[in-house]
Amino acid sequence: MTQQTQTPMMKQYLEIKAQYTDAFLFFRLGDFYEMFFDDAKLAAQELEITLTGRGQGEDRIPMCGVPYHSADTYMSRLIEKGYKIALCEQVENPKHAKGVVKREVVKLLTPGTVMDGNIIKEKENNYLLALTMFDDRSYGLARTDLTTGECAVTLLIGEIEEVIHEIANSGAKELVVASTLDKTCLEQIEQRQLVTISYEDETTVDTNYAHLCESLQSDQLVQSFARLVNYLVRSQKRSLTHLQKVTYYSSDSFLKMDSHTKRNLELTESLREKKKAGSLLAVIDQTVTAMGGRLVKKWIDRPLLDQSLIEDRLSVVTSFTENFFGREELRDELRHVYDLERLAGRIAYGSVNARELVQLKRSLQQIPSIQARCQEIVPMKTDSWFKEEERMEEFLDLLERSLVDDPPISVTDGGMIKEGYNAELDTFRDASRNGKKWIAELEQKEKLETGIKTLKIGYNRVFGYYIEVTRANVHLLPEGRYERKQTLTNAERYITEELKEKESLILEAEEKMELLEYELFVEVREEAKRYLTYIQGLAHSISEIDVLAGFAKVSEDQRYVRPTFSNDRTIHIKEGRHPVVETVIKKGQYVANDVLMKQGRDMLLITGPNMAGKSTYMRQLALIAVMAQVGCYVPASEVELPIFDQVFTRIGAADDLASGQSTFMVEMLETRYALTKATENSLILLDEIGRGTSTYDGMALAQAIIEYIHDTIRAKTLFSTHYHELTQLDQSLVDLQNVHVSAVEENGKVVFLHKVVDGQADRSYGIYVAELAELPEAVTKRADALLKELESSSFSTKTQVKEEPAPGLQLTLFEEEQPQLKKKEKKGHAAADKIADKLLEKDVLHMTPIEAIQFVNELQRLLK
Numbered sequence: 001m002t003q004q005t006q007t008p009m010m011k012q013y014l015e016i017k018a019q020y021t022d023a024f025l026f027f028r029l030g031d032f033y034e035m036f037f038d039d040a041k042l043a044a045q046e047l048e049i050t051l052t053g054r055g056q057g058e059d060r061i062p063m064c065g066v067p068y069h070s071a072d073t074y075m076s077r078l079i080e081k082g083y084k085i086a087l088c089e090q091v092e093n094p095k096h097a098k099g100v101v102k103r104e105v106v107k108l109l110t111p112g113t114v115m116d117g118n119i120i121k122e123k124e125n126n127y128l129l130a131l132t133m134f135d136d137r138s139y140g141l142a143r144t145d146l147t148t149g150e151c152a153v154t155l156l157i158g159e160i161e162e163v164i165h166e167i168a169n170s171g172a173k174e175l176v177v178a179s180t181l182d183k184t185c186l187e188q189i190e191q192r193q194l195v196t197i198s199y200e201d202e203t204t205v206d207t208n209y210a211h212l213c214e215s216l217q218s219d220q221l222v223q224s225f226a227r228l229v230n231y232l233v234r235s236q237k238r239s240l241t242h243l244q245k246v247t248y249y250s251s252d253s254f255l256k257m258d259s260h261t262k263r264n265l266e267l268t269e270s271l272r273e274k275k276k277a278g279s280l281l282a283v284i285d286q287t288v289t290a291m292g293g294r295l296v297k298k299w300i301d302r303p304l305l306d307q308s309l310i311e312d313r314l315s316v317v318t319s320f321t322e323n324f325f326g327r328e329e330l331r332d333e334l335r336h337v338y339d340l341e342r343l344a345g346r347i348a349y350g351s352v353n354a355r356e357l358v359q360l361k362r363s364l365q366q367i368p369s370i371q372a373r374c375q376e377i378v379p380m381k382t383d384s385w386f387k388e389e390e391r392m393e394e395f396l397d398l399l400e401r402s403l404v405d406d407p408p409i410s411v412t413d414g415g416m417i418k419e420g421y422n423a424e425l426d427t428f429r430d431a432s433r434n435g436k437k438w439i440a441e442l443e444q445k446e447k448l449e450t451g452i453k454t455l456k457i458g459y460n461r462v463f464g465y466y467i468e469v470t471r472a473n474v475h476l477l478p479e480g481r482y483e484r485k486q487t488l489t490n491a492e493r494y495i496t497e498e499l500k501e502k503e504s505l506i507l508e509a510e511e512k513m514e515l516l517e518y519e520l521f522v523e524v525r526e527e528a529k530r531y532l533t534y535i536q537g538l539a540h541s542i543s544e545i546d547v548l549a550g551f552a553k554v555s556e557d558q559r560y561v562r563p564t565f566s567n568d569r570t571i572h573i574k575e576g577r578h579p580v581v582e583t584v585i586k587k588g589q590y591v592a593n594d595v596l597m598k599q600g601r602d603m604l605l606i607t608g609p610n611m612a613g614k615s616t617y618m619r620q621l622a623l624i625a626v627m628a629q630v631g632c633y634v635p636a637s638e639v640e641l642p643i644f645d646q647v648f649t650r651i652g653a654a655d656d657l658a659s660g661q662s663t664f665m666v667e668m669l670e671t672r673y674a675l676t677k678a679t680e681n682s683l684i685l686l687d688e689i690g691r692g693t694s695t696y697d698g699m700a701l702a703q704a705i706i707e708y709i710h711d712t713i714r715a716k717t718l719f720s721t722h723y724h725e726l727t728q729l730d731q732s733l734v735d736l737q738n739v740h741v742s743a744v745e746e747n748g749k750v751v752f753l754h755k756v757v758d759g760q761a762d763r764s765y766g767i768y769v770a771e772l773a774e775l776p777e778a779v780t781k782r783a784d785a786l787l788k789e790l791e792s793s794s795f796s797t798k799t800q801v802k803e804e805p806a807p808g809l810q811l812t813l814f815e816e817e818q819p820q821l822k823k824k825e826k827k828g829h830a831a832a833d834k835i836a837d838k839l840l841e842k843d844v845l846h847m848t849p850i851e852a853i854q855f856v857n858e859l860q861r862l863l864k
């Protein structure tokens with residue numbers, strides 16, 4: 001231990017730091033927050049600030065600091081990177097301290113508990129989760145969004161994989177677990193780098209929050225929530241009165257989609273850029289409030305299963321589409337409603353300011369007309385949306401009487417409370433106003449009496465009120481008229497006894513005014529707490545109205561139709577479109593496609609050229625199903641669908657790179673997941689399964705998977721493939737139907753029609769796509785020639801696969817056919833054989849451009 005660490009202050013630091021090993025300790029030292037040791041090194045790196053030191057030589061301790069007044073931005077940056085911060089303040093006045101100033105951690109800032117508007121996103125929830133493991137197949141998961149107070153718990157039965165999907169789906173930033181949590185379980189969560197991990201071991205619910213759990217049916221649910229709330233109590237060190245009653249949710253009441261599927265379908269963010277733009281959310285989120293924005297995202301993440309609930313939403317959308325003017329006026333009114341949910345959060349936290357209470361007032365003022373308009377358009381829902389309006393009037397009246405229209409953000413400098421609200425305050429105000437009037441009159445009087453037109457009375461914080469005379473005029477002042485106070489270069493400043501008397505009256509009144517205003521404001525703020533539940537309820541209704549009116553708008557703009565639901569598992573989509581692709585390509589260019597899936601064609605095997613639109617077609621079906629179950633209209637001219645219980649996809653590989661696993665392994669893992677979880681009520685989309693391995697392997701796997709789904713799972717399935725050989729399967733599998741995306745060749749150019757029709761595709765046009773990608777002409781020409789040779793050869797890939805069991809066997813057959821060749825000829829033939837072999841082995845139809853170049857290069861080498 002160095003001498004530095006022995007100083008009383010460092011001892012204090014180390015003691016506190018020992019309690020917060022997993023957080024940066026922001027240690028308040030005067031005007032700075034300082035960090036020491038490893039905290040300092042890491043913070044200097046992450047924040048790009050200078051690393052300094054305390055002490056000399058060997059004693060030197062690494063240190064870095066951020067100024068107190070700009071600490072917020074530094075803290076935000078660390079939180080955004082997933083770190084935690086323990087904020088350690090001086091809790092006594094340094095002037096009165098004996099020895100080291102007392103310091104305490106006053107707050108723990110973590111990614112899942114920040115309330116700060118700079119860090120949290122307006123249209124996203126900021127969830128904190130707590131996981132409780134009961135045994136290796138049952139887990140409790142509790143969640144809250146501290147900014148809105150929403151709390152929910154669920155039980156998950158199954159493998160840890162289920163839990164991980166649920167965590168990933170929630171988009172949470174932080175997960176609280178027991179310090180004794182199973183190691184492998186924790187490792188698996190950490191491996192995915194999903195969330196910041198925090199610890200809490202107490203699972204008895206804090207008595208202050210027991211009432212929130214009233215509706216929970218099992219001890220396990222209560223324990224799960226207890227871990228969450230105990231962590232909050234410990235870390236937040238302040239009132240959590242805005243937490244709402246815990247609701248139970250079951251992932252069984254929602255359409256299940258694992259996180260890969262959600263990503264693949266680009267439900268809430270695009271695959272490549274991970275942004276909202278380009279996602280389904282971006283198209284159907286037409287909300288005008290931040291709360292609505294959060295709700296629509298939540299709905300897309302959890303489409304419904306219960307038909308009556310879905311129809312309920314759809315009926316509201318129908319009413320909104322039938323009433324264009326009413327709806328648009330309603331949306332205009334909604335724009336004036338502020339973020340009630342988060343305002344409620346700030347009221348409960350006691351951090352709401354007068355400006356925000358005025359926002360609340362303005363929002364509440366909109367409610368009667370919003371309600372009246374809903375009554376006109378959607379009478380059947382209005383009563384459930386607006387329950388307690390009479391209570392609001394009282395509160396609104398208080399807000400209207402008490403607060404001025406445009407108060408400052410600061411709550412300690414006055415200027416918040418309206419005239420006439422409090423008699424005492426008005427007296428102080430009068431005093432201050434009269435005093436100021438007296439001063440203005442004094443200025444006039446002195447100007448006249450001294451004859452100095454430029455004489456003026458000013459004010460500053462140091463000297464208070466003063467009379468200022470420019471240097472040029474000083475000689476005009478009668479001796480002893482004023483008392484000199486301050487000399488400036490161009491002027492002299494004076495005071496008089498009378499002026500100082502008035503000044504102290506004014507300042508006293510102002511000081512009292514500020515204090516009283518603060519007290520009055522705090523009263524209003526406290527009163528607001530009584531209305532929290534009501535404000536939260538209202539927030540929920542407003543968001544729902546906003547989302548549904550937005551669905552109506554997009555449905556009208558994009559010509560969507562109301563879906564109907566079939567009981568016999570039939571899918572019938574007429575002129576379906578991909579909701580996102582149709583908005584990004586030229587207007588009118590999107591080729592609508594039908595989907596018909598029922599007995600005899602429960603499974604569609606899709607072939608067709610690259611780029612023809614196979615994956616668009618597949619995604620289109622899934623998106624239409626998701627939209628329907630969310631309660632939105634869908635992009636088609638007619639839609640009948642079953643209600644799906646789960647959607648599985650294995651599309652594309654763009655997202656696999658980061659995970660470190662081989663693409664093929666990921667493909668197989670996801671396929672396994674689908675095959676073990678899917679039921680006959682599920683929708684499965686598999687895009688080119690098997691292409692990550694050799695042709696024979698891949699094809700064999702693909703066929704086995706198709707057969708398994710067809711015979712055992714019987715789920716509705718779209719399977720796209722480049723293996724044309726698989727199209728033969730329609731002979732043996734009764735529910736499999738071949739379809740293909742058509743293309744035609746015109747003047748040697750391929751034209752993609754993007755039209756999906758029954759039957760198999762005749763060729764792949766891979767080389768044409770290579771041309772489009774501007775591969776060297778030499779390569780594409782050569783590839784074309786090779787292809788022609790291959791196609792004319794009796795050893796086409798197709799017959800090979802059908803008739804020859806394995807490539808190795810084929811080689812011997814080929815050699816045995818030519819037993820009597822001379823040596824030289826033999827040598828030439830051997831090379832030709834090798835080339836022929838190579839050509840036969842390769843599936844030219846779907847090589848990547850690079851593979852094609854390497855391949856041609858290798859053939860050349862053999863020939864030489």
Ligand SMILES: Nc1ncnc2c1ncn2[C@@H]1O[C@H](COP(=O)(O)OP(=O)(O)OP(=O)(O)O)[C@@H](O)[C@H]1O
Nearest residue numbers: 589590591592609610611612613614615616617754
């Ligand atoms: N129905 C359609 N109408 C108009 N354009 C479409 C349609 N479907 C797809 N496209 C366009 O074609 C492009 C390629 O589509 P998609 O990615 O679905 O092809 P693919 O057949 O899956 O290709 P690959 O086999 O190479 O993966 C899309 O980006 C889109 O611009």
